[in-house]
Amino acid sequence: xxxxxxxxxxxxxxxxxxxxxxxxxxxxxxxxxxxxxxxxxxxxxxxxxxxxxxxxxxxxxxxxxxxxxxxxxxxxxxxxxxxxxxxxxxxxxxxxxxxxxxxxxxxxxxxxxxxxxxxxxxxxxxxxxxxxxxxxxxxxxxxxxxxxxxxxxxxxxxxxxxxxxxxxxxxxxxxxxxxxxxxxxxxxxxxxxxxxxxxxxxxxxxxxxxxxxxxxxxxxxxxxxxxxxxxxxxxxxxxxxxxxxxxxxxxxxxxx
Ligand code: G3P
Ligand code: CA
Numbered sequence: 001x002x003x004x005x006x007x008x009x010x011x012x013x014x015x016x017x018x019x020x021x022x023x024x025x026x027x028x029x030x031x032x033x034x035x036x037x038x039x040x041x042x043x044x045x046x047x048x049x050x051x052x053x054x055x056x057x058x059x060x061x062x063x064x065x066x067x068x069x070x071x072x073x074x075x076x077x078x079x080x081x082x083x084x085x086x087x088x089x090x091x092x093x094x095x096x097x098x099x100x101x102x103x104x105x106x107x108x109x110x111x112x113x114x115x116x117x118x119x120x121x122x123x124x125x126x127x128x129x130x131x132x133x134x135x136x137x138x139x140x141x142x143x144x145x146x147x148x149x150x151x152x153x154x155x156x157x158x159x160x161x162x163x164x165x166x167x168x169x170x171x172x173x174x175x176x177x178x179x180x181x182x183x184x185x186x187x188x189x190x191x192x193x194x195x196x197x198x199x200x201x202x203x204x205x206x207x208x209x210x211x212x213x214x215x216x217x218x219x220x221x222x223x224x225x226x227x228x229x230x231x232x233x234x235x236x237x238x239x240x241x242x243x244x245x246x247x248x249x250x251x252x253x254x255x256x
Contacts, residue, residue: 013242014042014043014115015247015250016041016044016045016221017036017043017245018225020033020034020035020045021041021246023244026090026095027067028046028047028058028059029087029101030098030099031095031098033046033101043117044110044115044117047119048129049122049126049129050125050128051079056102057079057101058106059074068085069089085100086098086099087099103136107142116150117221119152119153120159120163123156143170150171151173151197152164152170152172153172153173153174155175155176155177160195171197172196172197173197174199175223176200177201181204183209197219197220198216198218198219201222202222202224202230205220205222205234205239219240221239222242222243225250227249231244
């Protein structure tokens with residue numbers, strides 16, 4: 001069959017398409033987000049940064065070098081310059097029309113259709129990015145309670161804290177790289193004062209860490225699954241969500 005049978009425990013896990021369905025289409029492009037939507041993922045994960053002229057755009061690296069035909073830092077390029085770049089050809093010629101998306105375009109295309117896990121990427125390079133993002137969401141009245149399909153996260157925990165103050169009704173998450181392997185209960189308790197999610201590198205996940213995160217009333221969406229076995233292990237542990245380049249490794253909804 002084109003789709004695997006449904007499975008109750010799997011279907012409760014949030015299936016988060018990392019930079020869109022980036023195993024199938026160029027990361028952080030509308031093609032990757034469309035693919036995730038068509039695959040019925042629960043969320044798209046997007047990386048947000050700011051151009052020289054203060055526009056929010058969706059790209060992972062702080063330069064355009066790896067994923068476009070241009071060169072330079074996002075912070076040194078204007079929106080007009082960024083919009084001219086080809087963000088698809090590096091992945092495959094069939095995606096040559098893809099562009100670096102504008103944050104608002106992604107929000108307006110997908111809100112209400114699929115969840116959006118927004119990462120403030122390297123926010124220390126972009127003073128005021130939290131306020132700009134809050135403005136975009138507030139203009140659309142997306143800052144109200146129970147808007148549970150929008151989550152904001154960052155490796156920069158000061159930025160998460162600042163964003164949570166601006167958008168108290170929106171769930172926030174702290175991203176935790178390998179250096180947080182030995183996170184203490186005291187640190188988890190502090191995160192829990194402003195964060196609803198503790199989202200770690202999958203290599204530091206253990207049953208014990210998951211339990212401690214839950215004890216602190218946070219959820220856990222580990223990143224980044226790129227092989228089936230990683231998804232199987234995390235599903236077995238009972239994580240709340242999985243951030244993956246391949247949504248089909250987490251859960252395939254039955255065909256309608
Ligand atoms: O969503 C978490 C994950 O995206 C963090 O790592 O480098 O892919 O942004 P990175
Ligand atoms: Ca990311």
